[in-house]
Amino acid sequence: MQSFMRFLADEGEVPMRKAAFASTLMAAVAVLGCQTLTEVMPTAAQNSNPNQPNPVPVVVVPIPIPTPIVATPAPAPNPNPGNPNPAPSAQPNPNPNPNPPDNGGGDVPDNTNPVAKLTAKVYFVENYGQIVDYPPAHVGDRIHLDVTPTDSSNHHTQVRGSLRWTYSNTSIVNVTGASAFNPVLEARDTGDLTAYAEVDGVRSNTISITIR
Numbered sequence: 001m002q003s004f005m006r007f008l009a010d011e012g013e014v015p016m017r018k019a020a021f022a023s024t025l026m027a028a029v030a031v032l033g034c035q036t037l038t039e040v041m042p043t044a045a046q047n048s049n050p051n052q053p054n055p056v057p058v059v060v061v062p063i064p065i066p067t068p069i070v071a072t073p074a075p076a077p078n079p080n081p082g083n084p085n086p087a088p089s090a091q092p093n094p095n096p097n098p099n100p101p102d103n104g105g106g107d108v109p110d111n112t113n114p115v116a117k118l119t120a121k122v123y124f125v126e127n128y129g130q131i132v133d134y135p136p137a138h139v140g141d142r143i144h145l146d147v148t149p150t151d152s153s154n155h156h157t158q159v160r161g162s163l164r165w166t167y168s169n170t171s172i173v174n175v176t177g178a179s180a181f182n183p184v185l186e187a188r189d190t191g192d193l194t195a196y197a198e199v200d201g202v203r204s205n206t207i208s209i210t211i212r
Contacts, residue, residue: 112158113151118204120147120197123182136210143173143185147197147204159199169193172211187211 123146125134137143145165151157163180167173172191177184190211197204 111151111155113153113155115149115157115159115200115202116152117150117154118147118197118199118202119150120145120195120204120207122146122207122209136212137187138212139187139190141187141211143187143209144177145183145185145195145207147181149199149202161200163197163199165195165197167193167195185209 122134123144124131125137125141125143126132127138127141132138132141134141134143147163147165149157149159165175165180165183167175169191170193172189172193173185173187175183175185192208192210194206194208196206
């Protein structure tokens with residue numbers, strides 16, 4: 001660039017037209033020197049096989065697993081709508097002969113001394129085969145009685161005659177039982193009664209029974 005200007009100076013007088021041309025030429029060279037070539041990148045990859053269709057994107061949609069619903073059974077209908085709280089029905093006695101408490105008693109068949117004393121008592125009370133607290137007894141309970149004959153030495157002895165019980169009020173109980181020494185009173189109503197036993201001319205003590 002400097003050599004070219006020097007050439008123009010050496011020529012002497014430079015006309016205005018040449019000076020303007022020189023200025024234009026220098027500007028063009030400057031523009032060409034500062035121009036940067038840029039490469040245009042393709043915006044999308046082109047398919048090399050025109051017969052092959054473009055892939056279709058797959059969208060995965062999660063499907064929730066339903067929770068099973070457990071149906072609650074409906075309550076049994078009340079056979080008597082007028083009574084929302086019916087009383088429980090009576091159950092059959094599963095154990096008509098429950099084991100009584102062990103009080104050390106028992107028959108002594110080898111003792112034949114005369115009866116000197118009869119001891120009567122309420123042995124135990126049970127309801128549907130289950131021993132319950134006493135007193136008092138309640139309607140539906142089974143009251144087991146016991147009488148023990150003893151001799152003059154207070155030893156258990158055998159009786160010679162037939163033992164017989166006397167009750168003051170049999171309208172509130174049913175008297176059952178397989179042995180006269182252990183009768184069973186089935187309480188069917190509320191009230192009070194007394195009972196005693198007799199054998200061989202000897203009378204026992206009197207026991208009182210209350211049913212509620």
